[in-house]
Amino acid sequence: MSGFLSGLVPLETSDGFEAPGVHSFDVPPLFDSVPWFDKYMLQAIISVILILGFWLIMARKNSLVPSKGQYIGETAYFFVRNSIARDMIGHDFRRYLPLLIALFSFVLVNNIFGVFPLSLLPTPSHVGWPYGLAIMVWVIYNGVGIAKHGPFGYLKHTTLPSGVPAFMWPLIIPLEFVSNIIVRPITLSLRLFANMFAGHLLVLVFVLGGEYLLLHSESIINKTAGVVALIFSMAIFGLEVFVQSLQAFIFTVLTAQYISSAAAEEH
């Protein structure tokens, strides 16, 4: 019990190093008169402007022999279309392709804000942003299933795989219902949030710890350890770029997978 209670009091070492924790993610609002407009909101708005600008410019100039900028945009578009939409959804993937491109672009740009030098804060590290995205995806894939099979038919399609004997129905139906309709948005949002949160916390530990060891400690061994920590934080930034791109890809792939399995035909 005392271990639980001591966890509620932030540990202060005698030297005054304040370890990064959940409190490091509380940012103040930018203007005091508007309490909901903080750095997360500003980053999200900037990301929307950037994404709209990029895709609108991409949709405009299309010559048959592509220039370099057009090649980059086409690569991004083909990546989402071929390896995510067409492979996962199948033959009527065009209806969902704008959603998948928007989701991929939004999650990727907001994740990369975590290593961009001017912002250095990944937007999904505040849990509300992945919650919002996951709720939208949940409404969409359930809506697709209900529109295709009808409400009761969709429930039957989701909770009852074909070929299950009747005596196992009381076991299978609640299990599949919880797994497909309740747990999926939870894990989708928490996967994105926890990856961004833990990654940013790791970066903070190395940078703040290295700075404290270098500038506020006494012995030469501590100062050397501080320099090593600061240099290693560059490698952690590289790891963060990889994890952020992977999480954007995974979010989009899982959305496509959920839509595909909701709209699937019976064999």
Next chain:
Amino acid sequence: MTPMELVGSLGIVGYGLGAIGPGIGVGLIFASVIQGTARQPEARGAMMGTAWIGFAVTEALAIIGIALAFVFGGL
């Protein structure tokens, strides 16, 4: 009188226990990728794509553990 008293963060102990499963899981995924590449080197691209998807889904459990360890009463 209490024979032994431990203080510390139970959340971090919980994370440590929760990281056993995903550790074994990710090892299994990439072990099968290595074996499949050894058997059929031209299938490497398709296998790596699926491997990364499986890696992210498995790793999510361990990452949720570390995040919730901080949220529910760590440092």
